[in-house]
Every structure is written in C-alpha cells, then in structure tokens.
Amino acid sequence: MxxxxxxxxxxxxxxxxxxxxxxxxxxxxxxxxxxxxxxxxxxxxxxxxxxxxxxxxxxxxxxxxxxxxxxxxxxxxxxxxxxxxxxxxxxxxxxxxxxxxxxxxxxxxxxxxxxxxxxxxxxxxxxxxxxxxxxxxxxxxxxxxxxxxxxxKLPSMKGLELASKVSTKEPYYYGEENATYKVSALDIGIKLNILRNIAKRDCYIKVFPYNATFDEMQEWNPDGYFISNGPGDPEPLNASINTAKDIISSDKPLFGICLGHQVIALANGVSTYKMHNGHRGINHPIMNLKTGKGEITSQNHGFAINREETEANPDIEITHVHLNDNTVAGIRLKNKDVFSVQYHPEASPGPHDSEYLFDEFLNLIKNSANQKVKV
Structure with a gap:
C-alpha cells in the first residue's frame, strides 16, 4: 500500500x-x-x-x-x-x-x-x-x-436550491446536428448518459440553464422537451416550475427524470416532501402499473412527490410505484404527452430494465411531429 x-x-x-x-x-x-x-x-x-x-x-x-x-x-x-x-x-x-x-x-x-x-x-x-x-x-x-x-451553521437540505450550482451557465448542443428530431433540455443537474440515450435515438439536443424561460427554449423550435435530474429541494425552483407549466401548455412532448419528475409534479399542483433516507442505489424494485411487470432500477433522490395529492389530481395517472415503500415512481398527464419517473432509466450505473422510457419519449415526439405535418 x-x-x-x-x-x-x-x-x-x-x-x-x-x-x-x-x-x-x-x-x-x-x-x-x-x-x-x-x-x-x-x-x-x-x-x-x-x-x-x-x-x-x-x-x-x-x-x-x-x-x-x-x-x-x-x-x-x-x-x-x-x-x-x-x-x-x-x-x-x-x-x-x-x-x-x-x-x-x-x-x-x-x-x-x-x-x-x-x-x-x-x-x-x-x-x-x-x-x-x-x-x-x-x-x-x-x-x-x-x-x-x-x-x-450548515443549512438543511430541505428548502435548499442547488440546481444553480451544477447547471450549465450557457446553452450548448449535444448529438448529431443532422438528426431527425430536436429536443430542448432544461439542465437542473443533467447526467451525461441521459444526453447519450436521447441523442442515440436520432435526436439533436440543445441544453439550457436551469432558469431558462419557455420562450428561450421554444425559440429553437424543438420537437420535444426534457427536464433533467439534479440536486436539492425542488420546491425553491420557481423558474423551472414556471417553465414546466409553459411547456405543458404548449402541447409538445415532455419527459422528466428525478428532480425533473418532481418539478413536473409541482407544476401540476402536487407537493413534494423530504424523505427519511431517500432512495440511492442500483437495485430498487419498481412496478410498472401499465404492464404489470417489475423493473430493477437505479435511483438517487432524497425528495418524493405526495402520493395522496397525486391520486386526487384528475389530470394525473400514477404509472410506476416503488415496491419497498409504495412511493410514487412515475406519472403521466392524461390529456398531454407528458410523463416522468423518479428513477434513472439511463442507469449509469445500474440495470437497463427501464431504458424503454427513452423509446416512449421518442414515440411521442414522432407522433407529435407527424400530426404537425398533417396539419
């Protein structure tokens, strides 16, 4: 040694x-x-x-x-x-x-x-x-x-806004410029492997800072939107929550992961809370309520969305639950092309059971683009 x-x-x-x-x-x-x-x-x-x-x-x-x-x-x-x-x-x-x-x-x-x-x-x-x-x-x-x-003197993680500490300061591009589809991504702590997974599905990505407005993101004329993972408490992210509201109103496909999942929930009036321990590991069991199949997932979060409020919201459907504690692990909006998960389908590190979610995002983008062509 x-x-x-x-x-x-x-x-x-x-x-x-x-x-x-x-x-x-x-x-x-x-x-x-x-x-x-x-x-x-x-x-x-x-x-x-x-x-x-x-x-x-x-x-x-x-x-x-x-x-x-x-x-x-x-x-x-x-x-x-x-x-x-x-x-x-x-x-x-x-x-x-x-x-x-x-x-x-x-x-x-x-x-x-x-x-x-x-x-x-x-x-x-x-x-x-x-x-x-x-x-x-x-x-x-x-x-x-x-x-x-x-x-x-150290502040509690509850109420602590940290996305600004890790987000990009200026917009940048990722992927092949000649890709068929364009995605605007809101960086509130994005992982590189998320960008890889979106890009390899024929998408060119423009990544925006955490406080980017919807007008700034839509000016690029994307086919879909993405809100990333990230650190800290989601509730102080007022700018990101407002941007999520505007994206949802635009009727374009939107996918959120982890902190992005929480931001989408907050944009729909569902509160979040700090968990006792959180979920951090690469072997967390999830039930897909749409397919009835279990998934082993990679997770990293200390906050979660309120299940009772989610179930009471007529516009939201719970799509995935955590089998250890029954917390909400995935949602979708019933009348919008919007969905999100509390875990990491890019699984770096971890299993690849949930990588299909990127395919679902791409399918929403394709369908939306086809409808736009028909109009």
Missing amino acids: KYQSKKRAVLLLADGTIFYGKAVGGKEGTSFGEVCFNTGMTGYQEIFTDPSYFGQLMVATNAHIGNYGTNEGEVESQTVKIAGLICKNFSYEYSRPDADSSLLDFLNKSNTLAISDVDTRALVSYIRDNGAMNAVISTDVDNIENLKTELA
Missing part, C-alpha cells in the same frame, strides 16, 4: 454522533454536507460525478472502493460532485485493464476529501434509523467543538 501512515479523521453527525476513520491519501481538510448512503456494488465513479449528489457526503456501503480504478469515459459530469466520500476499505491500487487512473488521483483532481476505515455498516444502520442529516468529515480530530459550531 502506498500510504502506510494514515492520518486520523472524524465523521461528526448533526445530532452529535461521532465515527472515526483515516484520511485517504493522507489528505488534510474538512468538508460539510448531508450524509447519505448508496448501496451500489459498482459504479462509484459515475455516482461521484452525478450532479444530483452535489452537497452530499457519500457513504459507500460496498466494502471496497477504488479497486477497479477510474476511466475518463465513465463520468456523468466533468468534475466530482459529492462533498466528500466515507468508506470502509479504500483501494490505492487497481487492476482493471482499461482503467486510466486510480480513484485517489481522480478524487485529488477535484480536491475531494475522503475518509476510510469507518465502520460503514454501523453508520448506515444509524442513518437508516435516524434519517439523512447534515454532517462533517475532517482531519481536525482535536477540535470537535469547533466542528460542531460550524456544522450547526
């Missing part, structure tokens, strides 16, 4: 609970965020670069992290988005033939603090019982009281 001497580190939870560990790579520092856990056995690089995790301290439940290194082609954004990493065993060496870097080097490029040798089984069990909460990881183990004081 490269690092025989490991510097002590601490994880301090908002309720005062303390877990001790070691600083990965001997790196010193302090990082704050909401602590949460992901149950995926693989895909740590994609998870760490997922903009939906911005502002969160990630606990990896898999016992070994870093053992297969990293590859520059397997990112979901250009930089690491997690606030910090907490793990049991950190692998400084890697053995995958097509890896081009170690996880340590990858994290160091983004100056991301990581701690290892933490009892992650006990930690995850504690979070499951007590809920996701703010926390701090630090090598300043002799100043716990100072860390408590600083941690108390």
